[in-house]
Amino acid sequence: MYVVLSCAASIDGYLDDSSDTRLLLSNAADFDRVDEVRAGCDAIMVGGNTYRRDQPRLRIRSADRIAARRASGLPEHPLRVVVSRSVAAVDDWLAYPSIDLALKDLEARGVRRLMVEGGADVLAQFLNRGLADELHLAVAPRFVGDPRGTRLNGIAEATLAEVTQLDQIVVLRYLLRDHAFMRQAIELSKLCPPSDTAFAVGAVIVREGKILSTGYSRETDPTVHAEQAALNKIGDAKGATVYSSLEPCSIRKSGARPCADRLIEAGIARVVYAWREPPLFVHGDGAAVLKDVGIEVVELTELAAEARATNVMMGP
Numbered sequence: 344m345y346v347v348l349s350c351a352a353s354i355d356g357y358l359d360d361s362s363d364t365r366l367l368l369s370n371a372a373d374f375d376r377v378d379e380v381r382a383g384c385d386a387i388m389v390g391g392n393t394y395r396r397d398q399p400r401l402r403i404r405s406a407d408r409i410a411a412r413r414a415s416g417l418p419e420h421p422l423r424v425v426v427s428r429s430v431a432a433v434d435d436w437l438a439y440p441s442i443d444l445a446l447k448d449l450e451a452r453g454v455r456r457l458m459v460e461g462g463a464d465v466l467a468q469f470l471n472r473g474l475a476d477e478l479h480l481a482v483a484p485r486f487v488g489d490p491r492g493t494r495l496n497g498i499a500e501a502t503l504a505e506v507t508q509l510d511q512i513v514v515l516r517y518l519l520r521d522h523a524f525m526r527q528a529i530e531l532s533k534l535c536p537p538s539d540t541a542f543a544v545g546a547v548i549v550r551e552g553k554i555l556s557t558g559y560s561r562e563t564d565p566t567v568h569a570e571q572a573a574l575n576k577i578g579d580a581k582g583a584t585v586y587s588s589l590e591p592c593s594i595r596k597s598g599a600r601p602c603a604d605r606l607i608e609a610g611i612a613r614v615v616y617a618w619r620e621p622p623l624f625v626h627g628d629g630a631a632v633l634k635d636v637g638i639e640v641v642e643l644t645e646l647a648a649e650a651r652a653t654n655v656m657m658g659p
């Protein structure tokens with residue numbers, strides 16, 4: 344299940360103040376954006392406090408979006424879910440005593456995309472436990488300054504994927520799994536048969552939060568690169584993200600087709616790498632080649648040392 348966290352915060356990071364009335368931080372355009380995200384999901388979740396205090400409707404507002412869902416065979420609205428030990432299910436709401444039980448049952452019900460709209464406790468649990476794929480944060484141009492209000496708390500690693508301005512609101516879209524997938528790629532690099540003349544690299548190909556394929560250097564023959572090995576195992580990688588512990592190559596000493604070209608040809612949408620290729624064997628600029636054709640490229644410099652450590656020829 345792909346999990347999208349969505350909330351609006353003040354400049355000072357508050358999701359809500361301590362008053363009984365709902366704090367509206369979004370503007371009309373932003374509520375419309377939220378409506379679009381809702382329409383793309385199978386279920387929407389809130390916590391018990393939000394359920395009690397806000398009495399949220401969690402319905403799609405746009406008639407066009409409802410019609411589009413109906414036309415594609417979906418129910419008009421996503422399922423409505425509350426996680427709380429004390430709230431009982433009413434109307435068509437689904438109530439669960441814990442996030443774990445909710446996720447298990449929603450998965451069984453065929454929910455593929457879940458949106459979580461709050462409150463702070465539920466969002467923090469998803470962040471702290473690494474259960475979420477994306478965070479959409481709308482920042483409103485005001486301060487709340489209420490020490491008894493609730494803030495967006497949590498410990499997670501995030502990369503910025505998109506910034507949108509809707510009049511006075513800035514919407515930040517963060518991806519929350521890049522670091523975990525990169526650590527998996529680095530683990531794969533440890534499986535590479537040793538070589539003094541080539542790097543040890545691991546690669547993971549992911550689409551919509553699911554791993555499509557993995558590979559590592561020299562996995563299937565003495566010259567194969569990690570991205571190439573991973574691509575070779577699947578027919579379709581269109582729109583996927585490739586995590587590679589090393590920047591994809593743009594030139595190969597052997598004259599073989601560089602990985603950057605292979606990634607472009609496969610229709611890869613996004614490339615994340617940890618370690619920029621040092622000019623040891625060739626002078627590569629894979630990242631630039633990929634960016635030139637409009638592929639989103641992200642460098643996780645904070646994991647570069649870990650990716651490099653597998654390569655003993657680089658010295659300590």
Ligand SMILES: Nc1c(N[C@@H]2O[C@H](COP(=O)(O)O)[C@@H](O)[C@H]2O)[nH]c(=O)[nH]c1=O
Binds near residue numbers: 462
């Ligand atoms: N106030 C606020 C949000 N509040 C969220 O929306 C829910 C209410 O949904 P509904 O009853 O369908 O309008 C509420 O319970 C809370 O989770 N969301 C945002 O994007 N921006 C905002 O400023």
